[in-house]
Amino acid sequence: MKQTSNFKNKDIETYIDKIKSYLDSKNLDYYDIRLEKSKKTGILIDNLKIRTIADNENLGVGIRIYKNKKLGFCSTTILENYKTIIDECIRATEKLTKTTNMKNFSSNKDKIKFKHKDFQDKDIEIKVKEFLEINKEEIETKRKDRDYKILESEIRYREEYTEKYFINPWSYISQDKPYSIMYSLMTGKKDNIIETNLNRNCKMGGLEAISYNDKQKVLSENTKILNELLVSKPCPAIKSNIILDAEVVGLLAHEAIGHPCEADDLELGITVLKKKGMVLTKNKNITIIDDPTIKGFGSFVYDDEGTKAKKVTLIKNGIVNDYMTDIQSATYIEEKSNGSGRAESYSDVPVVRMSNTFFEGGKDKNKDILTDFSGFYLKGFAGGMVEPSIGTFMFGIKQAYKYDKGKIVGTFKQASISGNILTYLNNITKVGNITDVSGCGFCGKSNQTAYVGDGGPILRVDNVIVGGTNHE
Numbered sequence: 014m015k016q017t018s019n020f021k022n023k024d025i026e027t028y029i030d031k032i033k034s035y036l037d038s039k040n041l042d043y044y045d046i047r048l049e050k051s052k053k054t055g056i057l058i059d060n061l062k063i064r065t066i067a068d069n070e071n072l073g074v075g076i077r078i079y080k081n082k083k084l085g086f087c088s089t090t091i092l093e094n095y096k097t098i099i100d101e102c103i104r105a106t107e108k109l110t111k112t113t114n115m116k117n118f119s120s121n122k123d124k125i126k127f128k129h130k131d132f133q134d135k136d137i138e139i140k141v142k143e144f145l146e147i148n149k150e151e152i153e154t155k156r157k158d159r160d161y162k163i164l165e166s167e168i169r170y171r172e173e174y175t176e177k178y179f180i181n182p183w184s185y186i187s188q189d190k191p192y193s194i195m196y197s198l199m200t201g202k203k204d205n206i207i208e209t210n211l212n213r214n215c216k217m218g219g220l221e222a223i224s225y226n227d228k229q230k231v232l233s234e235n236t237k238i239l240n241e242l243l244v245s246k247p248c249p250a251i252k253s254n255i256i257l258d259a260e261v262v263g264l265l266a267h268e269a270i271g272h273p274c275e276a277d278d279l280e281l282g283i284t285v286l287k288k289k290g291m292v293l294t295k296n297k298n299i300t301i302i303d304d305p306t307i308k309g310f311g312s313f314v315y316d317d318e319g320t321k322a323k324k325v326t327l328i329k330n331g332i333v334n335d336y337m338t339d340i341q342s343a344t345y346i347e348e349k350s351n352g353s354g355r356a357e358s359y360s361d362v363p364v365v366r367m368s369n370t371f372f373e374g375g376k377d378k379n380k381d382i383l384t385d386f387s388g389f390y391l392k393g394f395a396g397g398m399v400e401p402s403i404g405t406f407m408f409g410i411k412q413a414y415k416y417d418k419g420k421i422v423g424t425f426k427q428a429s430i431s432g433n434i435l436t437y438l439n440n441i442t443k444v445g446n447i448t449d450v451s452g453c454g455f456c457g458k459s460n461q462t463a464y465v466g467d468g469g470p471i472l473r474v475d476n477v478i479v480g481g482t483n484h485e
């Protein structure tokens with residue numbers, strides 16, 4: 014859509030009124046309109062060179078219509094064609110054989126402005142110059158402090174600003190969302206060993222979200238991890254007590270609990286967490302939450318069905334307490350949506366998604382958990398998978414620090430943990446009292462990506478198998 018930048022908010026509102034009146038005249042049981050205007054800018058720096066600077070603007074509308082329990086969807090970037098699109102959509106929907114139960118639609122009127130510093134306040138040339146400077150400092154200036162070589166240092170940066178409108182017969186909501194995302198991908202070499210590591214910082218927010226210092230930190234953290242990976246040995250396979258850092262804990266919350274607590278899985282019968290009140294673990298210290306209202310990468314105020322977002326306690330003291338729902342899946346448990354219907358863009362239908370998912374902090378101080386600890390402290394995520402129907406998982410772990418009576422006695426890489434989530438939760442013996450939900454992820458489901466946050470406190474889990482490459 015090339016005329017996007019010519020579209021002022023007033024023009025958008027005029028189109029919304031026209032589309033709404035047209036839909037009102039069609040005698041539908043329900044409809045909703047999602048109109049979005051977005052601007053994305055990407056920068057790619059490869060060592061000391063600029064590889065790409067890209068700008069991308071987009072404007073479009075997605076419309077759901079509902080009549081006689083048949084649910085249809087259409088979308089377009091050409092707003093002036095709305096009548097043709099809606100007519101076609103109604104015709105196609107009438108032909109559907111599948112029926113869908115939907116009720117308890119939202120009725121909210123609101124205008125949300127996310128407080129942030131506008132991306133336009135700094136020229137793209139200055140942004141690029143800063144990244145070149147930071148990369149040069151890390152590769153060249155700090156070279157003398159290193160005993161390994163950096164073969165490659167790539168920086169990827171993306172900023173996104175989206176204005177979203179949601180309208181149904183009773184709701185009119187506008188909200189905006191700024192995102193700042195930065196990656197550092199580095200490859201280092203020491204003797205004959207080569208390691209690559211990705212470090213990132215993603216925030217909801219504008220220019221203020223990732224400062225110059227934060228950008229430097231993404232790179233300096235990466236060189237530190239690279240240095241450790243280059244001197245670490247592959248982790249042995251061993252039965253041990255372990256401590257999981259917030260990133261791994263967040264992953265466990267998201268993958269092993271969050272996905273099985275998405276209510277659309279209830280209809281399909283593919284979740285291991287079948288019923289509210291089911292005792293997941295006798296361990297009362299386990300509480301797991303999905304909360305779009307806290308500060309995090311997965312935050313929002315209204316979901317893409319116009320429902321106000323709220324905190325959902327998925328697991329409370331070891332018991333299945335609640336599911337994340339959208340309007341459709343809420344009918345499976347005879348409830349109202351709790352605001353978890355999200356769509357990647359106007360051209361996707363909303364589906365049940367997580368927001369910020371985390372273990373709630375417990376009573377144990379971090380230093381008490383580490384004092385006298387013997388076992389492995391596992392840090393950083395390196396890929397994984399979950400089978401939600403039976404609750405098994407396997408996660409790759411980037412780094413494993415071996416502790417003996419509270420002291421680090423070895424550093425390893427290429428570790429993994431696996432097992433059944435239920436037995437795993439039973440074995441959690443300590444829950445740290447500091448909750449860190451700064452983790453960010455790009456969750457894929459139904460061919461859509463959702464920005465999500467995750468984290469938690471550090472957790473001690475006793476007597477589990479740490480996977481590795483050789484036996485000790």
Ligand SMILES: [Zn+2]
Pocket residue numbers: 267268272456457
């Ligand atoms: Zn996911």
